[in-house]
Amino acid sequence: MHEVGIVQSTLAMAERHARNAGGSAISSLLLRVGDMTGVVPEAIEHAFDVLKIGTLAENASLVIERVGGIGWCEGCSLEFSADGWIAICPRCAVPTGDLRSGLELELVSLEVS
Amino acid sequence: MCIECGCGQQPHEKHDHPHRVVSVHESIFADNDRRAERNRGYFRAHGLFVVNLVSSPGAGKTALLEKTLGLLPLRSGVVVGDLETDLDAIRLRKTGTSVVQVATGTLCHLDAAMVARAVGTLNVKTLAVLFIENVGNLVCPAAFDLGEDLRVTLLSVPEGEDKPLKYPPLFRSSNWVVVTKIDLEEACGFDREACLGHLGRVAPKARILELSSKTGAGMDQWCDELVRAYESRPKGL
Numbered sequence: 001m002h003e004v005g006i007v008q009s010t011l012a013m014a015e016r017h018a019r020n021a022g023g024s025a026i027s028s029l030l031l032r033v034g035d036m037t038g039v040v041p042e043a044i045e046h047a048f049d050v051l052k053i054g055t056l057a058e059n060a061s062l063v064i065e066r067v068g069g070i071g072w073c074e075g076c077s078l079e080f081s082a083d084g085w086i087a088i089c090p091r092c093a094v095p096t097g098d099l100r101s102g103l104e105l106e107l108v109s110l111e112v113s
Numbered sequence: 114m115c116i117e118c119g120c121g122q123q124p125h126e127k128h129d130h131p132h133r134v135v136s137v138h139e140s141i142f143a144d145n146d147r148r149a150e151r152n153r154g155y156f157r158a159h160g161l162f163v164v165n166l167v168s169s170p171g172a173g174k175t176a177l178l179e180k181t182l183g184l185l186p187l188r189s190g191v192v193v194g195d196l197e198t199d200l201d202a203i204r205l206r207k208t209g210t211s212v213v214q215v216a217t218g219t220l221c222h223l224d225a226a227m228v229a230r231a232v233g234t235l236n237v238k239t240l241a242v243l244f245i246e247n248v249g250n251l252v253c254p255a256a257f258d259l260g261e262d263l264r265v266t267l268l269s270v271p272e273g274e275d276k277p278l279k280y281p282p283l284f285r286s287s288n289w290v291v292v293t294k295i296d297l298e299e300a301c302g303f304d305r306e307a308c309l310g311h312l313g314r315v316a317p318k319a320r321i322l323e324l325s326s327k328t329g330a331g332m333d334q335w336c337d338e339l340v341r342a343y344e345s346r347p348k349g350l
């Protein structure tokens with residue numbers, strides 16, 4: 001369900017930018033998805049294949065670039081990579097809510113013609 | 114691949130490509146975030162303290178509000194989002210509170226624009242606190258800022274102590290987590306220590322409260338904390 005909303009927002013944003021650039025069709029989109037967003041790339045791809053029909057991106061391909069999680073430990077000032085959904089400092093074994101990366105959900109670029 | 118235009122041809126100077134790359138670099142939630150900031154400005158200008166209540170379906174948002182509206186010494190209004198029905202709005206109106214119902218249809222969360230429209234129908238000048246009961250869902254509301262001052266996620270005892278590990282983004286984005294239905298702890302074999310441990314790992318900054326809307330246990334502390342948060346709310350623009 002969530003992925004549908006994300007893809008709808010993405011398509012609306014992409015169409016707006018494509019029109020602003022004078023384009024009449026979108027041939028590809030690059031989406032950046034953080035590992036800690038909980039968003040499932042496969043679900044995004046499925047939703048995209050269905051929802052793109054009837055939009056400027058009807059024949060577009062979708063490229064998803066994943067971004068790994070990076071946490072910051074307040075206790076020891078360590079920046080560390082986090083896998084999964086939780087960031088725990090490997091030195092202090094203390095969890096942190098300070099995420100420096102991994103929450104991205106961003107339309108990076110599109111290719112128009 | 115031609116790096117300059119992203120097409121399959123090479124090199125760039127050799128082809129006259131009808132397509133080009135448009136750089137966007139915008140968050141998918143940028144539109145909502147902008148509207149949420151506008152809401153926030155509006156709320157602050159009116160001195161309104163706004164609480165966004167989120168949980169999975171049936172965790173007890175409406176029950177908690179019913180109890181809270183009778184106890185809290187602050188004039189409150191409610192915006193309630195629901196997929197289909199207006200049953201929650203009817204329950205909440207019985208407390209004598211102004212309630213606006215937002216039917217979200219198939220959308221599984223409220224967004225900032227829906228909240229702005231709903232708030233437009235309330236007489237906010239008479240209100241100190243606005244509660245927003247979000248649609249029962251532990252995924253989507255995490256990403257949609259409504260312009261609230263306080264995001265409160267409810268975790269009810271029957272859902273089990275490992276919920277925070279299954280839905281970290283929402284718990285992480287919450288200012289407070291309220292463990293509800295604590296009257297059922299024994300019946301459910303609820304491991305309270307484990308639950309608090311999980312919450313500490315996933316949402317180390319969140320304030321944790323525990324209560325039962327049924328027995329009233331923990332309600333006084335919840336209301337006291339709300340009053341305190343209201344009193345220290347950010348004001349002005």
Ligand SMILES: Nc1nc2c(ncn2[C@@H]2O[C@H](COP(=O)(O)OP(=O)(O)OP(=O)(O)O)[C@@H](O)[C@H]2O)c(=O)[nH]1
Binds near residue numbers: 168
């Ligand atoms: N035992 C017990 N039952 C509760 C408590 N709070 C709520 N309930 C019951 O849980 C059920 C769901 O409560 P609601 O308040 O409707 O839950 P909700 O989160 O508003 O549900 P949705 O709006 O559908 O997402 C009802 O039958 C309530 O009576 C509690 O503290 N203890």
Ligand SMILES: [Mg+2]
Binds near residue numbers: 175176201
């Ligand atoms: Mg409800």
Ligand SMILES: [Zn+2]
Binds near residue numbers: 001002003220221253
């Ligand atoms: Zn959703």
Ligand SMILES: [Zn+2]
Binds near residue numbers: 077094
């Ligand atoms: Zn550390």
